[in-house]
């Protein structure tokens with residue numbers, strides 16, 4: 110996950126490959142609640158791991174359910190309808206699928222078993238309506254207090270003084286959110302002992318397919334609701350939650366929408382985007398997004414648990430669609446409209462206004478920043494492609510879907526007329542609500558022109574702090590990090606292991622060309638063995654310095670270094686990054702520090718790792734190494750002509766990082 114203030118996506122041109130989707134949010138949280146209300150243990154497979162499910166798991170724990178992770182599976186041991194904890198304060202973040210269903214189930218349990226529960230969330234949750242659900246529960250006799258504003262969380266659910274009355278149908282408004290009806294359907298089996306419980310929906314029910322998910326999962330837990338269209342639902346008398354024992358969560362169909370759109374826009378010239386985890390057998394209504402994408406031109410094939418998408422019609426075709434049945438995925442259509450001929454009109458989406466943010470207003474504002482022509486109304490949005498694309502910093506309003514769908518705007522070079530601008534996503538961490546690794550998954554399957562992928566080079570002599578600086582800058586920008594020195598050190602280590610001497614140029618070049626190196630976070634692996642610490646050894650560094658003087662070794666490693674230039678960008682540190690490997694880098698920094706400061710830093714570094722070291726000999730060594738690096742004929746250590754020279758002897762790491770980021774920002778289009 111990218112937990113950084115912003116992530117800049119460079120212009121993108123194509124997509125291909127396979128994406129494995131995380132579990133469905135809507136299924137995950139329903140299954141967790143149902144398992145928590147059942148007797149016995151339910152093993153939940155492929156549960157979504159995200160902010161929304163974490164708050165539900167925490168709530169179940171606080172209520173006394175057994176919650177245990179075993180490998181990728183979750184074992185949930187339920188309450189069997191009996192409260193084991195009578196009071197709890199539950200924090201439910203911004204998860205509608207936790208707040209609404211828990212309100213219903215706990216209101217009933219609190220009223221009938223003398224419990225007191227407080228339910229709250231983040232500030233936005235306290236602006237999301239819940240009044241229709243509270244009104245319905247009050248009809249039964251559940252005592253519920255608003256702790257803030259009338260009609261909104263936070264709520265207190267209190268003990269009741271009389272048995273709950275289920276004799277008359279419970280009426281609930283359905284036109285604001287389907288989650289109120291879902292909540293009643295999930296919670297009211299708890300009061301079905303005295304007789305069947307009937308729920309009547311007032312007004313036109315919104316987001317209907319989510320009710321199908323609810324009914325489907327209730328059936329999996331032994332509760333067969335009778336229904337009369339969308340107006341009347343009856344929970345049979347004596348309904349009991351019965352754990353199915355084992356249950357699998359299919360991939361999230363709303364999350365699939367970004368990759369369906371990706372295929373429709375960017376899987377051209379024989380490429381395809383394959384999506385695994387959700388397919389034509391899905392129980393989620395958002396699978397119908399596929400029909401909308403097809404209407405815009407996508408070429409989609411599907412089977413059980415998979416979708417495969419290619420570009421069909423191009424440019425895409427504008428559509429006019431009632432999106433009430435796919436409220437979440439429909440946001441993706443608004444971004445696809447940027448690649449369509451004509452004006453796309455999405456209607457019947459009033460519910461967008463009461464979700465993570467006012468999504469109609471947010472989409473309109475952010476689409477306009479890119480240059481799109483947008484008309485918004487109380488319950489619709491119209492989008493036409495930009496005549497001229499602008500580089501934009503997309504505000505995400507703590508709304509995962511805004512972050513995810515706007516990332517697709519980076520394909521603007523493919524649009525008609527084409528753009529050539531990066532797209533900056535502010536607060537990319539917000540995708541944590543439902544798809545923490547969204548950007549990683551996206552970057553795995555996209556292609557950019559190498560020249561469009563930004564590169565920042567940081568060169569300098571040994572122990573100048575360039576590695577620490579470069580890695581911190583890479584983390585701050587969410588970019589890849591290339592420690593090119595590690596490639597030379599790995600060549601030296603591999604040569605030593607293979608018995609190749611430091612004078613055998615041809616042998617060393619062969620070792621370099623066959624290097625099996627892998628970088629994972631801060632670890633470096635050579636032929637499957639972790640060598641991060643070995644590479645830091647002084648004798649390996651010294652050998653690396655000798656090895657790196659050979660032109661054929663440098664050549665052999667060049668392609669490997671260039672291959673690190675990948676979306677979304679690269680920070681490369683070394684000695685010739687700005688001069689030889691990436692001469693066109695967007696920003697070049699050359700760091701130095703006095704020999705005394707560098708010897709001291711190296712000394713500290715070695716001592717802290719328990720490696721004995723002598724400061725004077727370290728200084729002599731590094732001065733000798735400087736001389737060798739500067740005077741070698743191939744790629745000598747020297748600043749590029751257009752490099753920013755940076756003596757960091759007197760600066761802290763944070764100050765250095767801030768300086769480099771300031772130079773970087775000054776070069777951006779935002």
Ligand SMILES: O=C(O)C1=C[C@@H](OP(=O)(O)O)[C@@H](O)[C@H](O)C1
Pocket residue numbers: 134135136205206285286287288291315316319436437460
């Ligand atoms: O029941 C559910 O799982 C959901 C229902 C929908 O909400 P509304 O019914 O409020 O439209 C949807 O937007 C939300 O992401 C999940």
Ligand SMILES: C=C(OP(=O)(O)O)C(=O)O
Pocket residue numbers: 203204205206437464465510543
């Ligand atoms: C509306 C959404 O979330 P919630 O489940 O919180 O309603 C969503 O995920 O788009």
